Amino acid sequence: EAGVAQSPRYKIIEKRQSVAFWCNPISGHATLYWYQQILGQGPKLLIQFQNNGVVDDSQLPKDRFSAERLKGVDSTLKIQPAKLEDSAVYLCASSPVTTGGDNEQFFGPGTRLTVL
Amino acid sequence: AQSVSQHNHHVILSEAASLELGCNYSYGGTVNLFWYVQYPGQHLQLLLKYFSGDPLVKGIKGFEAEFIKSKFSFNLRKPSVQWSDTAEYFCAVNALHTGFQKLVFGTGTRLLVSP
Numbered sequence: 001e002a003g004v005a006q007s008p009r010y011k012i013i014e015k016r017q018s019v020a021f022w023c024n025p026i027s028g029h030a031t032l033y034w035y036q037q038i039l040g041q042g043p044k045l046l047i048q049f050q051n052n053g054v055v056d057d058s059q060l061p062k063d064r065f066s067a068e069r070l071k072g073v074d075s076t077l078k079i080q081p082a083k084l085e086d087s088a089v090y091l092c093a094s095s096p097v098t099t100g101g102d103n104e105q106f107f108g109p110g111t112r113l114t115v116l
Numbered sequence: 117a118q119s120v121s122q123h124n125h126h127v128i129l130s131e132a133a134s135l136e137l138g139c140n141y142s143y144g145g146t147v148n149l150f151w152y153v154q155y156p157g158q159h160l161q162l163l164l165k166y167f168s169g170d171p172l173v174k175g176i177k178g179f180e181a182e183f184i185k186s187k188f189s190f191n192l193r194k195p196s197v198q199w200s201d202t203a204e205y206f207c208a209v210n211a212l213h214t215g216f217q218k219l220v221f222g223t224g225t226r227l228l229v230s231p
Contacts, residue, residue: 003159031217041223042206042221042222042223042224043206043219043221045219048218056218093160095217104165105162105217105219107152107159107160107161108159
């Protein structure tokens with residue numbers, strides 16, 4: 001079974017530039033998550049999709065971050081414009097069921113973003 | 117709001133030593149609890165989880181964790197660590213106040229096992 005795919009793996013940009021990350025979840029997984037992991041911290045949920053609908057985006061800085069999952073499969077996360085404090089690893093995860101608190105989330109390798 | 121505390125940020129052990137990593141959470145209702153591990157250069161992966169039943173949960177690679185509801189704790193243990201256990205370990209909590217899973221992670225513990 002193929003895992004969660006993410007690209008690019010690394011990205012370096014200057015502040016005020018825009019950037020986009022792509023995620024392809026495990027086939028058949030209805031739920032997709034984007035996390036931000038700042039160095040020295042645990043992952044923090046930014047947004048959660050169930051199929052192509054947003055379940056939770058309460059921690060997404062909507063003035064600069066946006067995400068979509070138009071066909072309920074792959075997803076993109078965009079930052080525009082980027083700030084220095086956006087430097088982090090952006091993780092995508094997916095899980096096979098839409099509800100249930102005990103679901104295992106499967107994580108991708110992450111995209112390491114450096115904002116200069 | 118939920119929060120998760122992992123008491124040790126860095127732990128250094130020799131092979132065959134016993135391991136216990138602390139995890140406490142703040143939430144008064146029903147929770148699901150997880151330990152995830154990230155080996156060097158690899159993805160985050162599930163080590164074990166608790167959702168109901170026996171509070172002593174066994175996971176992969178000889179790890180176990182005990183849920184103590186009265187202490188709001190879910191400590192991870194392994195009786196004898198190996199060099200290959202060198203990794204970062206994250207405790208995570210899902211509060212079941214909605215039907216959807218929303219994990220809150222701790223800050224992680226970096227474990228270094230010396231041969």
